[in-house]
Amino acid sequence: MSFPRWEVPRIAVLGAGHVGPVIARVAMDAGHQVSIAASGDPERIDLIAQVLAPGAEPRWARDAVEDADIVVLAIPLHRFADFDPDLVADKLVLDTMNYWPPVDGTQEMFEDRRNGSSEIVAHRLARSTVVKTLNHIGYHELEDQRRPVGSPERRALGVAGDDPGAVELVADVVERIGYDTVRLGRLSEGRLLQPGGPVFGASLSRTEFESAMRAEAA
């Protein structure tokens, strides 16, 4: 699958909970056109969008996805079982979700520990291209810890996916938002970004991030 290199990709954020509005905000700061959708009528998230992510357009999910180059999946993981794969068919999906049973309860679909949670998402979204990132930084940190290129405090985030073009495109977004990226060429390597993994929740520079990954792989 190839992706047109838009000057600035348009982003649809699915989810208006803890995470969605924060991603919408930092993406808009980075110059992206952003729409936001929850399940159902956009009117229900009008006020949330207006106050927490001013500038992001609340839309029906289908409309938001249709006009987007990147679809950010920021719904509660336990809702994913009811998520319609057709909605994001042929789209680049950025999976920010985590499987964390002690907090969110046991989800049968994600109990298969041979696969990472994003691989399970990708199996289900068989017609989409899935890239995993932004799952291992706290939603409350995502805004505060942005730094310009070259800042010694600039934090690194991993971007994992099987499609090099998709990883490239998403990594560009993450870097524009304010983070260095460490690109992982297999979605299966996204397991290293999961809860309990070496970089989950850790504020690391690119060098520290890479050596944490190597230490884990060794």
Next chain:
Amino acid sequence: MSTAPSADGASSVSEPAQFPLVLGLDTFGDRTHDDEDRPDSQAQTIRNVVEQGVLADQVGVDFFGIGEHHTDDFPMPAADVVLGAIAARTTSIHLGSAVTVLSSDDPVRVYQRYSTLDAVSGGRAEVILGRGSSIESFPLFGYDLADYETLFEEKTRLFAELLKGGPVNWQGKTRASLHDQDVVPYPESGPFPTWIGVGGSPQSVIRAARLGFSLMLAIIGGSPARFAPFSDLYRQALEGFEQDARPVGVHSPGHVAATDDKAREEFWPRYLETIRRVSKVRGFAIPTKESFAFETGPQGALYVGSPETLAQKIAANLTLLGASRFDLKFGMPGLPQPALMTNIELYGTQVIPRVRELAGE
């Protein structure tokens, strides 16, 4: 409290607070250690909390809250029983949960326990409803965490019905229906104050506004400033739902001692140990010296320091967040009872008067 200044001058974050300034303390029943650093028994820890509540009343703290927890570190499953004991020995302080994990409880029983506390205490009961960090109550009482949202939505709705008084009618999926049901005891002086504790979910903010509950922002990490839009969202949502104006409160952890250094030295090792243990279950990042320095600084969420340091930070953040209430969650498993009693005394005798002074009262 004065009008909040805003960075760009355009924000509508805060109207002048029309609510009295309230300064409280919260505990989770953090397991205390003795003077040789051995854990006190769970029973002793609970008795210590009673003494803490009594002292808080004596030194002029406005509110004492106890958060429901079910672990060896926080042996505090029945906050209302402990609050009843404190009520019997105090006269002024308001007493409440912080929080009640309503999703894994029966709203009718919670209402009855706290309206009973309201009777025992002569009208001093409050309830803060929320998820808290007490996810361990779900397996304990046979609930599935995956049902959290439905449970919380239905049960808060029922709780709002109960607060109205009179015969209760309610239907839902999570509990038996109620038809013209009389629920006793009736609070003597109207519904007791009920809050919803919110950690970062905008939908919870909207829910609090829709049901007419006050809003308690639980800010336990990162910059408090990022919560300012939540106050805004809450006020606009209250207007949208044609609800009366309601206060916004802030709950944050910390520790006060005679000096900044002493407070940090006492708090840091216990904080590190506790978060390290909790991180395994909750996915929190393990704190470092650097992250601790940030969190205890002016931009962070921890209130650790001398009375002056705390007062400045509390006053600044109340203004920033358009809030009229601050509850300091004091203690940390492993801190000894004398350090907690000193904390309470300094909070009541020095921090509170200084915050009031800074707020122009």
